[in-house]
Amino acid sequence: MPLSSETFVALAAFVAILAAWLNTRRRRGLPPGPPSGYPWIGTPLKHAKGARWFLYTEWAKTYGDIVYYMSYGRDYVVLNTYESARDLLVLRSRIYSDRPKMTMARELVGYDNSIALADSTPRTVFMRKAVQTELSPKNLPRFQGVQIKENGLMLGKLLENPADFMDHVRIMMAYSVFAVAYGYRPQSDNDELLLMIKKMMEDFAVFATPGNFLVDILPFLKHVPAWFPGAEFKRFGEAAAERINAVCKLPFDRVKARKAAEGTAGLSVTASFLEMPDLTPEKEHMFRWSSEAVYAAGSDTTVSAIYTFVLCMARNPDVQAKAYAELEAWLGAADMRLPTFEDRADLPYIDKVLWETFRWYAPVPLGLPHRLTQDDVYQGYTFPKGTTVIANVWNILHDEVMYPDPWTFNPDRYGNSADIENSINQDPRKSMFGFGRRNCPGQHLAEASLWLAISNILMVYEIQAVRDPKTGEPVLPPMDFTPGAISKALPFKVDFKPRSARAETLIRATYKKALENVDI
Numbered sequence: 155m156p157l158s159s160e161t162f163v164a165l166a167a168f169v170a171i172l173a174a175w176l177n178t179r180r181r182r183g184l185p186p187g188p189p190s191g192y193p194w195i196g197t198p199l200k201h202a203k204g205a206r207w208f209l210y211t212e213w214a215k216t217y218g219d220i221v222y223y224m225s226y227g228r229d230y231v232v233l234n235t236y237e238s239a240r241d242l243l244v245l246r247s248r249i250y251s252d253r254p255k256m257t258m259a260r261e262l263v264g265y266d267n268s269i270a271l272a273d274s275t276p277r278t279v280f281m282r283k284a285v286q287t288e289l290s291p292k293n294l295p296r297f298q299g300v301q302i303k304e305n306g307l308m309l310g311k312l313l314e315n316p317a318d319f320m321d322h323v324r325i326m327m328a329y330s331v332f333a334v335a336y337g338y339r340p341q342s343d344n345d346e347l348l349l350m351i352k353k354m355m356e357d358f359a360v361f362a363t364p365g366n367f368l369v370d371i372l373p374f375l376k377h378v379p380a381w382f383p384g385a386e387f388k389r390f391g392e393a394a395a396e397r398i399n400a401v402c403k404l405p406f407d408r409v410k411a412r413k414a415a416e417g418t419a420g421l422s423v424t425a426s427f428l429e430m431p432d433l434t435p436e437k438e439h440m441f442r443w444s445s446e447a448v449y450a451a452g453s454d455t456t457v458s459a460i461y462t463f464v465l466c467m468a469r470n471p472d473v474q475a476k477a478y479a480e481l482e483a484w485l486g487a488a489d490m491r492l493p494t495f496e497d498r499a500d501l502p503y504i505d506k507v508l509w510e511t512f513r514w515y516a517p518v519p520l521g522l523p524h525r526l527t528q529d530d531v532y533q534g535y536t537f538p539k540g541t542t543v544i545a546n547v548w549n550i551l552h553d554e555v556m557y558p559d560p561w562t563f564n565p566d567r568y569g570n571s572a573d574i575e576n577s578i579n580q581d582p583r584k585s586m587f588g589f590g591r592r593n594c595p596g597q598h599l600a601e602a603s604l605w606l607a608i609s610n611i612l613m614v615y616e617i618q619a620v621r622d623p624k625t626g627e628p629v630l631p632p633m634d635f636t637p638g639a640i641s642k643a644l645p646f647k648v649d650f651k652p653r654s655a656r657a658e659t660l661i662r663a664t665y666k667k668a669l670e671n672v673d674i
């Protein structure tokens with residue numbers, strides 16, 4: 155009797171599960187970890203409440219710094235210390251730099267073309283290098299104009315409508331990183347392309363969540379045709395692929411058209427790509443995905459850092475006062491001006507406030523997962539080939555030995571900033587931007603935008619906790635963050651109070667100038 159297609163899929167699934175289960179049972183020498191639960195299903199995490207980094211941190215207390223678990227037939231190792239993350243992801247990066255298999259995202263939607271989710275192939279290395287070069291400290295000054303303009307708009311909007319500060323910050327970061335990528339400013343939040351990007355990021359959150367798609371667990375299901383009953387995932391994948399392809403195509407084509415019409419494409423990462431010699435169709439395809447990565451990876455991450463900064467300033471008025479004292483001493487009070495990039499070396503405390511913001515709540519608390527490409531042995535434990543390796547950056551940055559009293563927001567913990575390499579409290583940038591061959595290529599851009607924003611806000615505004623209308627007591631913003639891969643403070647309220655009449659005049663003048671240049 156011929157098998158129906160449903161029976162065939164069920165049988166194939168059973169055989170795949172059995173094989174994976176038998177395989178996991180044979181292992182010896184794995185690190186300790188939580189009980190495996192059901193055969194093959196292992197430790198199901200989908201339903202674990204709250205952020206994953208808290209769960210991993212709890213496990214570290216019970217099982218040790220290196221924790222193993224198995225979930226749906228896959229091996230996972232969580233590294234909870236800086237040393238283990240460095241030893242493996244940096245010092246053995248040759249075998250720890252691929253990304254986990256994600257059939258839905260990588261194969262069906264097409265993220266195998268991207269930088270962040272593709273394996274560490276020569277193609278990925280080429281794309282990373284191209285982005286890294288464009289965003290190296292030497293090449294960043296060409297984007298300062300755009301950063302200063304978006305910053306000026308944000309400062310003005312904070313005066314007009316402080317209650318919506320989260321929107322103002324989001325728009326500042328998103329628009330400036332978009333302009334870095336493509337050299338123009340979206341018209342509004344309802345810009346068709348921005349809406350598409352928003353949808354694309356929502357898609358991403360759906361298929362980046364482990365366990366959301368059976369096809370990630372049983373990859374052979376990718377061969378099921380889209381019309382097959384129950385194959386909604388195929389149709390979702392096709393729609394998501396259309397969106398990401400459009401996002402890679404539309405703004406890039408606009409820059410190309412400008413170059414064709416005007417002979418130059420302005421100043422942007424894409425414009426530089428288009429100037430490259432030997433621009434073959436294959437290279438152009440890679441550049442489309444590289445430009446997309448600048449926006450996709452650079453907007454929410456930097457927004458998250460500013461939200462954390464605002465939250466921490468409202469909770470720590472003493473730190474804020476010290477930061478302002480440094481700014482005032484260098485830039486004046488009666489005749490104040492806004493800090494510019496040239497002032498950075500003379501404002502060491504502001505750097506420390508930024509680093510402490512990074513440490514206190516890293517925007518990407520678990521980094522991105524790496525995949526091991528061959529069996530390995532570390533500290534007497536065996537890690538099987540194919541293991542997904544996760545650095546618990548959140549736990550590393552709250553390590554009580556490296557960062558005594560980790561929940562205290564204390565910029566002074568870094569000592570003299572000229573000597574951050576020798577600080578007792580390690581430079582948090584060593585962990586929060588990831589590790590080894592896959593570390594963040596946008597680090598310098600992120601830091602520059604964030605430094606400008608926080609130094610400017612501190613210069614002209616005092617961030618205050620709102621007052622309880624009945625008691626008059628300050629209501630500190632809660633320490634509540636979203637649980638996703640890029641974690642952000644949940645909406646909270648604070649007051650932005652201009653520091654003086656002079657500060658207000660300066661904000662208005664800066665805003666006016668930024669508005670005049672808004673479309674340039």
Ligand code: HEM
Nearest residue numbers: 269270447448451452455521522587588589592594596600
């Ligand atoms: C505060 C802001 C940012 C944080 C905290 C951050 C953090 C990270 C982390 C943790 C990773 C994964 C590293 C690893 O796998 O070990 C990463 C990768 C990446 N970041 Fe960032 N990032 C930020 C801003 C940016 C910006 C502005 C860009 C713009 C270009 C960017 C582009 C990328 C790209 C393309 C990757 C993928 C690299 C790869 O897979 O090889 N990031 N980032």
